[in-house]
Amino acid sequence: MISVVIPIYNEDKLIDELFSRTKESISLFSEDFEIICVDDGSNDRSLEKLLECHHQDNRFKVISFSRNFGHQTAIFAGLSYAKGDYIGIMDGDLQDPPELFATFFEKLKEGYDIVYGVRKKRKESFPKKFSYWLYYRILSITSDIKIPIDSGDFSLFTRKVRDHMLETNEHNLFIRGIRSWVGFRQAPFEYERSPRHHGQPKYSLNKLKKLAADGLFGYSHVPIKLLGRAGTVIILLCLLYSIYTVYEKYFLGITPKGFTTLIIAIFFFSGVQLVSLRVIGEYVVRIHDEVKKRPRFIIKEKHLD
Numbered sequence: 001m002i003s004v005v006i007p008i009y010n011e012d013k014l015i016d017e018l019f020s021r022t023k024e025s026i027s028l029f030s031e032d033f034e035i036i037c038v039d040d041g042s043n044d045r046s047l048e049k050l051l052e053c054h055h056q057d058n059r060f061k062v063i064s065f066s067r068n069f070g071h072q073t074a075i076f077a078g079l080s081y082a083k084g085d086y087i088g089i090m091d092g093d094l095q096d097p098p099e100l101f102a103t104f105f106e107k108l109k110e111g112y113d114i115v116y117g118v119r120k121k122r123k124e125s126f127p128k129k130f131s132y133w134l135y136y137r138i139l140s141i142t143s144d145i146k147i148p149i150d151s152g153d154f155s156l157f158t159r160k161v162r163d164h165m166l167e168t169n170e171h172n173l174f175i176r177g178i179r180s181w182v183g184f185r186q187a188p189f190e191y192e193r194s195p196r197h198h199g200q201p202k203y204s205l206n207k208l209k210k211l212a213a214d215g216l217f218g219y220s221h222v223p224i225k226l227l228g229r230a231g232t233v234i235i236l237l238c239l240l241y242s243i244y245t246v247y248e249k250y251f252l253g254i255t256p257k258g259f260t261t262l263i264i265a266i267f268f269f270s271g272v273q274l275v276s277l278r279v280i281g282e283y284v285v286r287i288h289d290e291v292k293k294r295p296r297f298i299i300k301e302k303h304l305d
Helices: 015-027 046-056 071-081 098-108 126-142 159-166 175-181 205-218 222-251 259-292
Strands: 002-008 033-039 060-065 086-089 114-121 151-158 186-192 299-303
Touching: 002 015, 002 071, 002 098, 015 033, 015 046, 015 098, 033 046, 033 071, 046 060, 060 071, 071 086, 071 159, 071 175, 086 098, 086 159, 098 114, 098 151, 098 186, 114 175, 151 159, 151 175, 159 175, 222 259
Parallel strands: 002 033, 002 086, 033 060, 114 186
Antiparallel strands: 060 299, 086 151, 114 151
16 A cells, blocks of 8 residues: 655645646556545645545545644655555655655665655745755765665655654654664665646745755754864963963064954954854753643644545
């Protein structure tokens, strides 16, 4: 059995095409499947359209949140209800072509547990493409685990992988990081991401920044370690400058004049302290989110039968 999890947020214009293309694509290699769409608090007709598809074919299942809990949380909720032996994830904007699931499935039969998509070409503007390019390389260098460069959530994996992914407890979810963390045999598959057919991207700049921070701070200790190293370097530089100042006064007879230098140093160290507090704060906020132990999401209604 195949389960495909699709997060949905304000995609009413795409639902019909999503329904038909995904259904046809999965039918090529399995008649036993379910498509689980998680409506992440949409405020258009997305839920209404999803329910219409469900009434046409009950293999098209619907979960609706009480409000917008976020893309990654919607994926996690869908995984929680997936019953398949193999579980796939794709975005609801059809930029991840569902036709590739057949290829992913063939790759899994070679003995892999996870096949994930790697985007070899993006359709976004240059500044956005460069930001993605830079971020994934920073994440790859700093991460405590190997998170594949330019990979997204688009993937197909076995049920045992899904079970271990659900055992993770963090609230600041980064699905591709969790998928990498669980291990097992993983295979990349390069594909060209399609342009968006209708509407605008639902990830705002702030949401993208949060996702990036969840990946960086959730899977790396480097930011906090860098603060210690930066502090050590600054102390050594100050010590060397102090020795040089003493040398100038007692051996060269030069009296230090440093009002401008003093002001610059004050501003510099103030900036360093504020940046340090910001980095430490990122870790503290994540600890705070975990200790509150609130549910990751609240389901308003579900149609799974």
